[in-house]
């Protein structure tokens with residue numbers, strides 16, 4: 001049985017796109033970078049922590065046949081990590097910083113079974129248009145930035161802020177499907 005350790009509706013939708021059946025585990029892990037932790041290390045550590053928390057929440061009798069998958073997505077610019085905005089001011093500051101620049105979206109996936117645990121990372125490059133004050137204010141007021149790394153959603157109105165994408169659309173949205181399918185196959189889960 002496959003378990004997705006995530007509260008994100010986007011991840012549910014994306015994993016569903018692969019046509020595999022799965023159950024959802026609610027996990028909540030602290031997302032705090034360690035001092036001097038590189039963004040690539042941070043995103044992979046958090047994905048692993050989420051998968052391990054999901055694994056621990058499983059009843060012992062389910063573990064023999066279980067595969068748990070979790071993911072983490074962060075926006076990175078100039079080595080700074082932009083997670084989910086705390087409030088409207090935070091969202092607005094993030095969008096101002098990202099405007100007219102190219103940032104990276106790092107999405108890590110981690111998978112565990114009784115025998116193995118392993119993960120992968122997908123890094124995409126996203127260029128934002130030059131955003132006016134009014135555009136940022138209207139976008140923040142729409143509510144879409146909340147709960148999204150970097151304060152935008154490529155799958156929503158946030159698409160209108162993006163001039164160029166190099167990489168994986170599903171990775172930016174929260175679950176890189178190429179890497180996920182490859183990992184599922186390596187755990188003998190058909191995808």
Ligand SMILES: Cc1cn([C@H]2C[C@H](O)[C@@H](COP(=O)(O)OP(=O)(O)OP(=O)(O)O)O2)c(=O)[nH]c1=O
Pocket residue numbers: 005006007008010011027031050071072073074075084105147148149150152153154155158172173174
């Ligand atoms: C950049 C970007 C992020 N996001 C979302 C995906 C993730 O849900 C969120 C990043 O936060 P995460 O901490 O990766 O995930 P989460 O807390 O929402 O869910 P989980 O329970 O799995 O930990 O940002 C979009 O939906 N669209 C985008 O374009």
